[in-house]
Amino acid sequence: MKQFQYVRPTTQQSVLDAIAKPGAKVLAGGSNLVDLMKHGVMSPDKLIDIQKLPLRGISKSLGNTSSISIGALELNSAVAEHALIKQELPLLSQALNAGASAQLRNMATVGGNMMQRTRCPYFYDIAMPCNKRNPGSGCGALEGFNRMHAIFGASDKCIAVHPSDMCIALVALDATVEVASRKGKRYIKFADFHRLPGNTPELDNNLAHDELITRVIVPTNNFAKNSYYLKVRDRASYAFALVSVAAALDIDNGTIRSARLAMGGVAHKPWRLHEAEKALVGKPANKASFEQAAQIAMQGAKAYKDNAFKLKLAPATITEALTHAAGLA
Amino acid sequence: MEDLNKDACPHHHGNEPKENPRRNFLKQTSLLTAVALTPGVAVKAAENHLDEAVAAVFEKMPLHVEINGVNQSLSIEPRVTLLDLLREQLHLTGTKKGCDYGQCGACTVHVDGHRVNSCLTLAMTVDGKKVTTIEGLANGDELHPMQEAFIKHDGFQCGYCTPGQIMSAVACIREGHANSEAEIREYMSGNICRCGAYPNIVNAIQEVKAGGQQV
Numbered sequence: 448m449k450q451f452q453y454v455r456p457t458t459q460q461s462v463l464d465a466i467a468k469p470g471a472k473v474l475a476g477g478s479n480l481v482d483l484m485k486h487g488v489m490s491p492d493k494l495i496d497i498q499k500l501p502l503r504g505i506s507k508s509l510g511n512t513s514s515i516s517i518g519a520l521e522l523n524s525a526v527a528e529h530a531l532i533k534q535e536l537p538l539l540s541q542a543l544n545a546g547a548s549a550q551l552r553n554m555a556t557v558g559g560n561m562m563q564r565t566r567c568p569y570f571y572d573i574a575m576p577c578n579k580r581n582p583g584s585g586c587g588a589l590e591g592f593n594r595m596h597a598i599f600g601a602s603d604k605c606i607a608v609h610p611s612d613m614c615i616a617l618v619a620l621d622a623t624v625e626v627a628s629r630k631g632k633r634y635i636k637f638a639d640f641h642r643l644p645g646n647t648p649e650l651d652n653n654l655a656h657d658e659l660i661t662r663v664i665v666p667t668n669n670f671a672k673n674s675y676y677l678k679v680r681d682r683a684s685y686a687f688a689l690v691s692v693a694a695a696l697d698i699d700n701g702t703i704r705s706a707r708l709a710m711g712g713v714a715h716k717p718w719r720l721h722e723a724e725k726a727l728v729g730k731p732a733n734k735a736s737f738e739q740a741a742q743i744a745m746q747g748a749k750a751y752k753d754n755a756f757k758l759k760l761a762p763a764t765i766t767e768a769l770t771h772a773a774g775l776a
Numbered sequence: 777m778e779d780l781n782k783d784a785c786p787h788h789h790g791n792e793p794k795e796n797p798r799r800n801f802l803k804q805t806s807l808l809t810a811v812a813l814t815p816g817v818a819v820k821a822a823e824n825h826l827d828e829a830v831a832a833v834f835e836k837m838p839l840h841v842e843i844n845g846v847n848q849s850l851s852i853e854p855r856v857t858l859l860d861l862l863r864e865q866l867h868l869t870g871t872k873k874g875c876d877y878g879q880c881g882a883c884t885v886h887v888d889g890h891r892v893n894s895c896l897t898l899a900m901t902v903d904g905k906k907v908t909t910i911e912g913l914a915n916g917d918e919l920h921p922m923q924e925a926f927i928k929h930d931g932f933q934c935g936y937c938t939p940g941q942i943m944s945a946v947a948c949i950r951e952g953h954a955n956s957e958a959e960i961r962e963y964m965s966g967n968i969c970r971c972g973a974y975p976n977i978v979n980a981i982q983e984v985k986a987g988g989q990q991v
């Protein structure tokens with residue numbers, strides 16, 4: 448690991464001042480950043496440890512629109528085990544518990560989870576070309592071993608996938624991200640937080656370098672009874688997703704009133720399935736409806752040399768997740 | 777995880793790093809200032825206020841941490857991980873370096889009662905906290921119930937992963953996630969044993985859980 452300066456400010460204002468300067472990087476739980484620094488993938492000049500900031504707390508607010516607020520420094524384990532989250536947002540709790548190991552969930556924070564970088568092996572191996580790590584150097588995965596890679600939204604510059612499970616649930620739940628900078632607060636819809644690679648795969652998201660994630664806000668919903676997070680991976684636990692699906696249904700007397708669907712492991716960002724959701728509305732909550740939605744979800748999918756299996760695995764996972772969500776499994 | 781021969785030590789020996797913020801800073805600063813700021817003075821200054829202008833000047837920073845019940849006032853480089861601090865500076869070698877990238881769990885310790893991977897924890901971030909390692913689990917000569925259970929059930933072969941497994945096993949019960957074999961397997965999945973001692977480890981945890989002792 449290269450040398451760096453380490454500072455631990457105690458106020459949000461001093462953090463915002465510090466991150467406004469180039470070369471500085473925010474350190475929250477460190478479970479991804481320290482790993483990347485050890486690999487030499489990232490080598491910031493200065494780490495701004497934000498653990499002293501009061502960005503914690505999980506609470507429900509009953510304003511004009513009822514919502515649940517989660518502080519950016521809340522630990523993944525704490526959110527997953529929180530009574531309010533388990534009761535009102537079980538999909539988020541399940542997704543968090545599907546991610547990483549118990550040790551890492553005790554380190555990783557909500558804000559940090561949103562900022563974690565792809566696990567594409569060509570990104571991690573600094574001897575390989577990677578447009579995300581070193582813009583203009585090429586993409587090792589495009590013609591390389593691309594079994595884990597994208598089937599939606601990729602470009603010829605980058606076919607890496609977004610690694611988080613938490614974010615798949617949050618995009619399905621229509622979350623909003625609150626960020627702060629010296630200019631004040633702003634709100635980013637979760638669906639607009641992460642980016643597709645296009646010609647700038649080095650940019651994972653739309654957070655400006657002088658902005659700090661302060662909390663995530665999830666509107667309350669009617670999905671708690673019928674939601675399910677299904678993660679398909681190479682071993683039973685503690686592995687990144689080949690394909691994952693966040694499925695949530697609002698079922699009234701056997702008919703689907705509304706639906707939410709998002710996929711992980713298939714795109715550069717959490718992949719929301721709006722068309723498939725629309726197709727489910729008004730349909731009976733049964734396997735035929737789910738299979739039809741899964742087929743619609745796959746429109747526009749494109750496989751590479753080693754990941755064609757995802758074209759079959761993804762719709763099967765959607766169908767399975769919806770079946771579990773509906774309580775029919 | 778696989779490449780144990782790789783030099784994963786964060787201290788660079790031999791070639792100097794190309795970019796060295798501290799040395800760049802010193803180059804830009806007058807020699808007089810650099811000489812005046814001897815480490816002792818600088819550490820003292822930083823104790824009072826962790827001010828970034830001061831922190832930038834020196835290599836080592838003050839760290840106060842309680843490890844296995846003992847208060848430690850240390851001076852460390854910010855890039856030292858908790859794992860390397862424990863093993864190399866404090867000679868607490870019970871905590872093992874396996875993969876060094878958060879994938880195997882051999883380095884699991886408790887920070888303020890919660891299990892974490894010490895290899896991905898920068899030591900500076902545990903300032904003011906309580907760390908428990910495998911050395912801190914026994915009560916004098918009396919082994920912790922989980923240590924006894926691992927011995928009884930032969931929950932290890934080469935023993936390398938064992939300290940991390942035991943720290944996780946204790947946490948697994950404390951967290952309330954040792955209620956079935958499946959749940960134990962899921963919540964022990966961050967600890968990887970390459971020899972395959974898993975069934976015996978599960979048996980050991982189930983026995984301690986059933987014993988109902990405070991762990």
